Amino acid sequence: MRTPIELTGVFRAQGLKVTPQRQLLFRLLHQNETHPTAEGLFATASSHMPGISLRTVYQTLNDLVAMGELRALTFTSGGTRFDPNIGEHHHAQCVHCGDLRDVYVEPLHGVQVQGLDGFESHTTSIVFTGRCATCAATPVS
Ligand SMILES: [Zn+2]
Ligand SMILES: [Zn+2]
Numbered sequence: 001m002r003t004p005i006e007l008t009g010v011f012r013a014q015g016l017k018v019t020p021q022r023q024l025l026f027r028l029l030h031q032n033e034t035h036p037t038a039e040g041l042f043a044t045a046s047s048h049m050p051g052i053s054l055r056t057v058y059q060t061l062n063d064l065v066a067m068g069e070l071r072a073l074t075f076t077s078g079g080t081r082f083d084p085n086i087g088e089h090h091h092a093q094c095v096h097c098g099d100l101r102d103v104y105v106e107p108l109h110g111v112q113v114q115g116l117d118g119f120e121s122h123t124t125s126i127v128f129t130g131r132c133a134t135c136a137a138t139p140v141s
Contacts, residue, residue, distance in 0.1 A: 001069045001084035004030055016063060021045070021052045025060045035073065035081040035091075035100040073100075075127065090125060094132035103128065 002010065004026035011018045024045055029036075036044070042057045061082055064070035071083040073091070078098050089102045105126055130136075 001030060001064070001086060007064075007069065010067065010069075011063070014067075019056075021049060021056050022060050024049050024052070025057065029064070029070065029082070029084045032084055033102060035083050037079050037081055039079075041082070075100075090127065092128035092130070092132070094135055095129055096131050096135040099132045099134070101132070 001007070004023060007026045008018045008023060011022070025041065028041060028044055028048075034040075038054070038057055038061055041061070042052070042054050045052045045057060061070065061072075065072050065082075068086065069084070071086055073081045073083055075081070075093060077095065078093070078100075081100055085102055090105050091100055092103050093100045103126075
């Protein structure tokens with residue numbers, strides 16, 4: 001995702017309004033590695049700017065995804081998470097606390113894959129599911 005200042009320019013160039021609420025969201029998302037949900041981002045934004053609407057959060061997230069500045073990630077649990085890291089990477093998700101972190105995998109050339117049968121692959125997404133280091137270190141009560 002580009003910087004808040006660059007995004008302001010991109011939005012304006014597309015004829016989209018850039019309100020203080022939107023600029024706050026740009027700042028909260030920029031280099032954010034927590035992969036927030038829309039609701040989580042709304043809670044954080046509200047603490048900075050009471051009165052911001054969930055609708056504004058959804059609209060801004062949708063616009064950023066449509067512009068290719070933000071990625072929407074869907075997992076089997078935990079709802080849609082938003083990722084400003086649009087470079088190639090993969091994820092490790094903790095099923096215990098929901099922590100989602102970026103992981104990097106060497107290019108997969110040469111990996112033997114069964115069953116693609118001529119399928120033309122554009123992207124590959126690897127999700128490691130389990131317990132994060134913090135949760136793994138905590139004894140299960
Ligand atoms: Zn965890
Ligand atoms: Zn990510």
